Amino acid sequence: MNSITDKIINKIKKEHLKPMPKWRFWLRDSGLWAGFSLFIFLAILSLGLLWYFLSDEPWHIGYGLFFSRMPILFFIFIILGALLSLFYFRNTSRGYRYSFVKLGFCLLVIVIIAGWSFNYFGISQQVDKIFGSSSLYQDRQAFMKEVWQKPTDGLLAGKIISIIDVNSFSFLDFDGKTWIVDSTSAIWRHNLKSEKNLEIKMIGKIVDNIFIAQDIRPWLGPGCGMMMKVGSCGLIK
Amino acid sequence: MITEKDCLQFSDNDLVERAMSNPDYYACLVNRYTESLRHYILRLGSTISDSEDILQEVFLNVYLHLNDFDKKLKFSSWIYRIAHNQTIDLFRKNNVRPTIELNDLIPWQEMARDSCPGCVIDQEILKQKIKLILEKLNPKYREVIVLKYFEEKDYNEMSDILRKPMGTIATLVNRAKKQFTKLAKEQLLH
Numbered sequence: 001m002n003s004i005t006d007k008i009i010n011k012i013k014k015e016h017l018k019p020m021p022k023w024r025f026w027l028r029d030s031g032l033w034a035g036f037s038l039f040i041f042l043a044i045l046s047l048g049l050l051w052y053f054l055s056d057e058p059w060h061i062g063y064g065l066f067f068s069r070m071p072i073l074f075f076i077f078i079i080l081g082a083l084l085s086l087f088y089f090r091n092t093s094r095g096y097r098y099s100f101v102k103l104g105f106c107l108l109v110i111v112i113i114a115g116w117s118f119n120y121f122g123i124s125q126q127v128d129k130i131f132g133s134s135s136l137y138q139d140r141q142a143f144m145k146e147v148w149q150k151p152t153d154g155l156l157a158g159k160i161i162s163i164i165d166v167n168s169f170s171f172l173d174f175d176g177k178t179w180i181v182d183s184t185s186a187i188w189r190h191n192l193k194s195e196k197n198l199e200i201k202m203i204g205k206i207v208d209n210i211f212i213a214q215d216i217r218p219w220l221g222p223g224c225g226m227m228m229k230v231g232s233c234g235l236i237k
Numbered sequence: 238m239i240t241e242k243d244c245l246q247f248s249d250n251d252l253v254e255r256a257m258s259n260p261d262y263y264a265c266l267v268n269r270y271t272e273s274l275r276h277y278i279l280r281l282g283s284t285i286s287d288s289e290d291i292l293q294e295v296f297l298n299v300y301l302h303l304n305d306f307d308k309k310l311k312f313s314s315w316i317y318r319i320a321h322n323q324t325i326d327l328f329r330k331n332n333v334r335p336t337i338e339l340n341d342l343i344p345w346q347e348m349a350r351d352s353c354p355g356c357v358i359d360q361e362i363l364k365q366k367i368k369l370i371l372e373k374l375n376p377k378y379r380e381v382i383v384l385k386y387f388e389e390k391d392y393n394e395m396s397d398i399l400r401k402p403m404g405t406i407a408t409l410v411n412r413a414k415k416q417f418t419k420l421a422k423e424q425l426l427h
Binding site for chain 1: 261267268289302305307400
């Protein structure tokens, strides 16, 4: 044995040193994987919710609305979740073998596909309901009302208060004003049917104090992507 | 007591297994890696006196972390990684500039001659000039050059030692060679 070997072995024996237990390393590795899973889930969920919130926006009135009223918080969560999951993955035992760019690209694809699936299968809608009473949700309601309560711009939101006939109903908007709505040429999205107390949002125009509806949608989103056909959305019947 | 002859029968992974319950088997691993790690630590820029301390710390650390060894990796890559980190940490802690000990010049000489094919230089002057080149070489480039040309590690092992993707290692090696050639031309022509 050489001198350094003697020193090391003597020290180990004299101080009764033992290799650290496996569970400590297992705990560290599990922590890293848990961190990765948590943050990628945060990014996916945020994207799913964002997709859900924006899928029913009145895009025809311009994309300026999208940029000016984007729920920034969700954007931050998506970016933060993606970056932190990347950090955690890179620190796992073999994460260093993957290049930052390739890994970032793969995570992005996973987040986009999973985020879209969350929206498609109605998970985003369920989460939206679960967090219904949170302040975030209140903000969203306020934001939606601001967007959809613009009769002069052809946007109207509120509740059906009575059915007049097959093609018209009486409607109370979120500002408390009552309207007569003509739905003769309206498209009822997502299998909606005219019924009392139904909360809806509409695109149309005002003619002689009557709101002529062209497009009628549920007040809270459909729970599936805006690219989907009517009635084909995941959990929503 | 385990003899050196006994040690030869076992692979690194077998010795790791046995060392968990009997530190005498760990002596085999220490013996097996002392010289190569000492050279590696010196080539990274440590002084001779520091290298002994680093070496002891490395072997103690490795022993304490034996359960952290991933058997899908080569044990040599793992122990080199720990030695690398320990050496770099010491440089940072003491805020010292690595000093190059030129005790094994051959690969450096070959690289320097490739950089300036027609140059005829006295050995002693060449040694001094190479020392200057190495001290000027960016540490991240010196690390990969040491691993590739002195330790003769392949890209896969270098990736495991430095915890960097293989593509990054290849890029670093290329850049290191370019920087070495550039500095060698400047030094050897003056």
